[in-house]
Amino acid sequence: xxxxxxxxxxxxxxxxxxxxxxxxxxxxxxxxxxxxxxxxxxxxxxxxxxxxxxxxxxxxxxxxxxxxxxxxxxxxxxxxxxxxxxxxxxxxxxxxxxxxxxxxxxxxxxxxxxxxxxxxxxxxxxxxxxxxxxxxxxxxxxxxxxxxxxxxxxxxxxxxxxxxxxxxxxxxxxxxxxxxxxxxxxxxxxxxxxxxxxxxxxxxxxxxxxxxxxxxxxxxxxxxxxxxxxxxxxxxxxxxxxxxxxxxxxxxxxxxxxxxxxxxxxxxxxxxxxxxxxxxxxxxxxxxxxxxxxxxxxxxxxxxxxxxxxxxxxxxxxxxxxxxxxxxxxxxxxxxxxxxxxxxxxxxxxxxxxxxxxxxxxxxxxxxxx
Numbered sequence: 300x301x302x303x304x305x306x307x308x309x310x311x312x313x314x315x316x317x318x319x320x321x322x323x324x325x326x327x328x329x330x331x332x333x334x335x336x337x338x339x340x341x342x343x344x345x346x347x348x349x350x351x352x353x354x355x356x357x358x359x360x361x362x363x364x365x366x367x368x369x370x371x372x373x374x375x376x377x378x379x380x381x382x383x384x385x386x387x388x389x390x391x392x393x394x395x396x397x398x399x400x401x402x403x404x405x406x407x408x409x410x411x412x413x414x415x416x417x418x419x420x421x422x423x424x425x426x427x428x429x430x431x432x433x434x435x436x437x438x439x440x441x442x443x444x445x446x447x448x449x450x451x452x453x454x455x456x457x458x459x460x461x462x463x464x465x466x467x468x469x470x471x472x473x474x475x476x477x478x479x480x481x482x483x484x485x486x487x488x489x490x491x492x493x494x495x496x497x498x499x500x501x502x503x504x505x506x507x508x509x510x511x512x513x514x515x516x517x518x519x520x521x522x523x524x525x526x527x528x529x530x531x532x533x534x535x536x537x538x539x540x541x542x543x544x545x546x547x548x549x550x551x552x553x554x555x556x557x558x559x560x561x562x563x564x565x566x567x568x569x570x571x572x573x574x575x576x577x578x579x580x581x582x583x584x585x586x587x588x589x590x591x592x593x594x595x596x597x598x599x600x601x602x603x604x605x606x607x608x609x610x611x612x613x614x615x616x617x618x619x620x621x622x623x624x625x626x627x628x629x630x631x632x633x634x635x636x637x638x639x640x641x642x643x644x645x646x647x648x649x650x651x652x653x654x655x656x657x658x659x660x661x662x663x664x665x666x667x668x669x
Contacts, residue, residue, distance in 0.1 A: 314359045358435075525557070571638060
């Protein structure tokens with residue numbers, strides 16, 4: 300699992316400044332430490348050590364060209380290979396035109412700044428580099444979310460498909476038995492219904508995902524995004540609900556908000572949570588599921604059911620370890636872990652409270668409707 304968290308997501312860009320002169324490093328830190336998180340290194344090897352330690356947290360590297368040992372050009376070449384997301388700026392006091400042109404043409408540097416450094420020029424270069432760093436951060440988050448979505452989709456489809464396989468084997472075994480009793484006939488019928496339900500869930504999941512992707516593409520062209528209410532209604536429209544299940548569902552829109560980031564992924568999360576709730580309510584005499592959309596400190600979607608709740612020993616591990624109460628139906632226990640990762644990929648979160656019933660709260664970054 301890739302670490303999708305990046306300081307640029309909160310507006311604070313981390314800069315690594317590399318120079319063998321201690322006074323120059325102190326001057327740079329003093330000049331820009333108020334606006335950025337500034338790290339410093341005296342040479343190329345130390346800089347690589349910091350980058351490896353901080354991983355994706357460093358957004359910009361500013362390095363002097365002439366340094367003892369490896370020069371700045373060599374450092375930038377290594378950074379381009381190991382940390383391609385990092386915006387790279389080269390500082391030089393030498394008019395080594397061929398070397399500088401080679402560095403620029405190789406795509407290893409975003410800007411070249413000449414010594415003596417001009418404070419205004421550096422500020423402008425860092426501002427532009429910060430914008431580029433944020434764009435790259437967003438791109439990394441989207442790619443990571445796509446990876447999570449595909450894994451999540453594969454998991455969600457695998458569980459009902461595994462159940463279908465198990466039920467079909469049982470059906471074949473019962474049908475092969477010529478002395479099938481009325482009770483066994485009923486079991487065959489129930490297995491057939493279970494296969495139908497699971498197959499319909501697979502189809503609805505794919506349908507919901509495709510529809511949400513199309514809606515996200517259309518809305519992005521208008522810079523709008525889908526509202527939480529729209530995502531929920533689209534989910535319920537695509538989900539294969541029975542009449543009784545429909546009657547058990549209530550929607551409470553207290554304050555709507557836009558889901559700008561990855562609405563297709565959010566639709567998958569909601570689909571998984573709805574599926575979990577319906578499973579928990581199978582034997583409940585008066586089942587109830589409520590979707591609540593509200594803004595309470597931050598935008599939220601809550602899914603509450605009046606099922607038997609989640610045992611404490613499973614609840615404590617629910618989003619940490621692969622645990623499940625549906626192993627007999629092919630469950631692997633990764634569903635809630637994937638839900639958590641998807642929500643975290645765009646700065647959201649997920650909380651689960653279970654006592655008399657279960658409430659799952661999806662927390663979103665501030666995206667209230669204007």
